Amino acid sequence: MESFQAYADTSGAEPVRGFLHAASEPDGDGLVLTHSAGGNCQAPLLFAVADAFAATGTTVLRCDLPFRQARLHGPPMRTAERDQAGLRAAVEAMRRVLSGGRGSARIFLGGHSYGGRMASILAASEPELVDALLLLSYPLHPPRQPQQQRTQHFQKLQTAALFVTGARDGFGTVAEMEAALQLIPARTRLLTIEGTGHELLSKRKGDAPAGQIVEAFREFVAPA
Numbered sequence: 001m002e003s004f005q006a007y008a009d010t011s012g013a014e015p016v017r018g019f020l021h022a023a024s025e026p027d028g029d030g031l032v033l034t035h036s037a038g039g040n041c042q043a044p045l046l047f048a049v050a051d052a053f054a055a056t057g058t059t060v061l062r063c064d065l066p067f068r069q070a071r072l073h074g075p076p077m078r079t080a081e082r083d084q085a086g087l088r089a090a091v092e093a094m095r096r097v098l099s100g101g102r103g104s105a106r107i108f109l110g111g112h113s114y115g116g117r118m119a120s121i122l123a124a125s126e127p128e129l130v131d132a133l134l135l136l137s138y139p140l141h142p143p144r145q146p147q148q149q150r151t152q153h154f155q156k157l158q159t160a161a162l163f164v165t166g167a168r169d170g171f172g173t174v175a176e177m178e179a180a181l182q183l184i185p186a187r188t189r190l191l192t193i194e195g196t197g198h199e200l201l202s203k204r205k206g207d208a209p210a211g212q213i214v215e216a217f218r219e220f221v222a223p224a
Helices: 044-055 066-069 081-097 112-127 174-181 211-220
Strands: 005-010 016-022 030-036 057-065 107-112 132-136 161-166 188-193
Touching: 005 044, 005 081, 016 044, 016 081, 030 044, 030 081, 030 112, 044 057, 044 211, 057 081, 066 081, 081 107, 081 112, 107 112, 112 132, 112 161, 132 211, 161 174, 174 188, 188 211
Parallel strands: 030 057, 030 107, 107 132, 132 161, 161 188
Antiparallel strands: 005 016, 016 057
16 A cells, blocks of 8 residues: 655645655656545545556545535535636646646646545646546536436547446436446547446445556557
8 A cells, every 4th residue: 555645735826735645766747636526535446446557656635625624514505616726727737747837747636526526627628737637427417317417528538538337326327327428529438337337336334446447547648
């Protein structure tokens, strides 16, 4: 298990708070990872994924979105723009961690559910911000409401994105996700995790398919 420590940076437009997983043998890449609408950066899924990435050389910052910094509990309430600004600040903070602001490192941005949606909307409006996206359980639509598709920005998304979905995810079936990804002009891939739902956790408490996710993402972003 790699080491991690509390992290805070208030030099940007939004404060960045979370935990930094520093790899013992860094490969120069960095990943900013954030949480769902009902969680925080301490979620077991995020911890497992961050730890697995750090073990393979990628430095990871798992951080709380601004809405969660403001409120310990409860969902985001009309905070989308500020949450996206918080992710932008986290990416800038990660760039400083890796390269002292020189901008030479590859930076990836990811999130679970709402956090991934915010990451993808931000990337659609700022295509040069990050090198690739890792979107865990993208909330394609509210449960049992498939007509309310959250794909309005997909046609503008120019950033390569790996989507990870549970085979039993109530926020979008595998078939629905496959159809939605056809709207995205950037390179995409869908990784389906069998036996899991929206939380991407198996029946064994806290067991996340972190290794499978990391292996797929590293292959996805490997230089041609």
